[in-house]
Amino acid sequence: MPAAAARPISSTATERHRLKKAAWGHKTEYRLRVRAQIVLHAARGLPNARIAELVGVHVDTVRTWRSRFAELGMPGLADRKRTGRPPSFTPLQAAQVKALACQLPAETGTPLSRWTTPELAREAVKRGIAPFLSASTVRRWLARDALKPWQHRSWIFITDPHFRAKAARVLDLYARTWNGEPLDADEFVVSADEKTSIQARCRCHPTLAPGKARAMRVNHTYGRGGALAYLAAYDVHHAKVFGRTEPRTGIDPFMALVAQVMSQEPYASAKRVFWIVDNGSSHRGKKAAERLAAAFPNSVLVHTPVHASWLNQVEIFFSVVQRKVVSPNGFTGLSEVRDRLRAFEDRYNATAQPFQWKFTASDLDDLLARLDQHTVDHPEEASVGLAA
Structure with missing residues (x-):
């Protein structure tokens, strides 16, 4: 008796694309990859015996998946529902x-x-x-349901009554506007802050470079070689960093950083230079603004809201410093820390591009609206957060 003719296969362009992706994708399950290869060979008109030889399966397997695709298309390549073992839990x-x-x-x-x-x-x-x-x-x-009760995230309610106004000023400066007016070419926005307590951890044994199938190895035991503070000012729109190291933070070290920037062009002769800072003790409140204006009349101090240092772009630069310079911490002394930070500034300024800041005043309004709704839905949590 002659063998039954193989069922012809026809597929759309979309189905062929999906079949090729499944047949040769690195992350495709083996069983789905085999089925997709069978259908692709069948679409070329190959007989079942030849397909079985190419794919490495029995001819009955080829016949099964060829028939299912001819009847149902792509859904036919999925496993059929099975009764299986009765569930142990309801x-x-x-x-x-x-x-x-x-x-x-x-x-x-x-x-x-x-x-x-x-x-x-x-x-x-x-x-x-x-x-x-x-x-x-x-x-x-x-x-x-993507439930992970063993994880946790911290949060805090907004306590600054003028949060929206203060945050909007910062976001407007990032968008090169001030009080509704666009900034001129000779007006600059500088984000500044301090990264405190950068330690010099002197490892008892030298760090081993990475090798084949081996990560870099850093000795766990170390001696303390002191700590210093790293102060940095970041020109938001020109991606230029000015930094200095000091034994500790304070008003004088911060003013020294300001003088370092304001003594250079184009900032010395600029129409205005806006300094965005958080509410740290070195530059907190109205006195800090008056002190800065007295020393440099073309400077304007702009504070972020309380608990909103994430609005300060220099924090992004500090995160880069932490990843690329400080961690893993292995320095012979504070002089090596200073030299590494200075060299990194030069390296960073040579190729840096402004950060792609995407959080706008509209996003701020959406965030505050969600927080207001949360406060309405959970008034007891709001009272606890405000009390804290």
């Missing part, structure tokens, strides 16, 4: 465990600061939710 039990995970342990009388999957499994058994329960089962349940 949906209600899973929901009860998820509800437990969404409660603080202290609310349930459990002496824990946060839940872990073993503790949740133990508590569920203790409460009679299930006669037995493993931590891996709880982990799978929580993963379906």
Whole structure:
């Protein structure tokens, strides 16, 4: 008896693209990759026996997936639903465990600061939710709803009554406007702050360079070689950094940084130079603004709101310094720290581009609207946050 003819395969351009991506993708499951390769070969008109030889499967496997694609298209390549083993737990039990995970342990009388999957499994058994329960089962349940009760993030309510006005001034300066008027070419915006207590950790053994299948190795034991403060001023629109190191922070070191910048062109002869700072003790309040204006009449001190140092762009530069210069900390002394910071400034200024700051005044309004809504929905949390 002659063999049945192989079913012809036709596919759209979209289906061919998806099949090729599945057939040759590095992250595709093996079983899906084989099925996609079978269909692609079949679309070229190859017989089943030849496809089986090329893909490395039995001819019946080729016949099965070729037929399913001919009947159902791409959905036909997915596994069919199977009855499988009956579930050991009901949906209600899973929901009860998820509800437990969404409660603080202290609310349930459990002496824990946060839940872990073993503790949740133990508590569920203790409460009679299930006669037995493993931590891996709880982990799978929580993963379906992206619940991670063992993680935490800190937060704080806005306490500055003038937060919106202060933050808007900073954001306007980043957009090169001041009091609704665009800044002139001879007006500059400088973001400044201090990075305190950069230590010189003298490792007891030298750091080993990375090698084949081996990360860089840093000795855990170290001796303290002192600490210094790093003060930096960042020209927001020209991506130029001015830095200096001092034994400690304070009014005098900060004014020295200002003098370092304002004594150079184009800042010395600029129409105005706006200095964006946080509310640290070195430049806090009206006295700091008056002190700066007295020393440099073309300078204007602009404060970020309280607890809003994230609005200060120099903090982004400090994060770059922490990643590329300070960590992992291994210096022979403070002189090496100073030299490394100075050399990095030169290297950074040679290629730096302004940060792509995307948070605008409109985004600020949206953020404050969400916080206001949260305050309305949870007034008890708002009162606690404001009291703190």
